[in-house]
Amino acid sequence: VRGPDGAVRALVSMALDICPPAGQRVPAGGLWAALLLLAGSAAMAFAQRWLGRGGQGRLRAAVAFAVLASWAGMGLEAWLHSHAGLAPRSSAWSATVAALLAWQGLHAMLLVVMGCYLFARSACGWLRTDARATLDNVTLLWHLVTAEALVTLAIVRWLPAWMG
Secondary structure, eight states: OBOTTSOBOOOOOOOGGGSSOTTOOOOSOHHHHHHHHHHHHHHHHHHHHHHTTTOHHHHHHHHHHHHHHHHHHHHHHHHHHHTTTOOTTTOHHHHHHHHHHHHHHHHHHHHHHHHHHHHHHHHTTOOBTTBOHHHHHHHHHHHHHHHHHHHHHHHHHHHHHHHO
């Protein structure tokens, strides 16, 4: 496409015939990634319940499981896309998907930091029923990051099908 100054410019489009572009595909296996993300979020909900029942050991186990499950879900999604031909430098589609996966990766790192923080507070005895704001806020953040990841997963995987 020629711009007003006569220079040739690339056209970035989400037209159906190039979404995803040739040589790339939407990978299978997204359901497993979604289930792992939901399992991590559910583990945080259980951690909230166990705080009031004196289960610091179970609370720490739930937080550790939540970290592992959320990381596994986000990691699986990134791995599936990389093995499906994701090449961010080759097309706008791949670059967009890679940017969304990187955004989720940033939030996955945040969940690890917050999970370690909860673990440390619990181990020091600073996470109690009368001092639970940290757990409640981190759980809300966890649910937000999970919802964000699920929406991203759905858009990347279902948008091409919906366009058709």
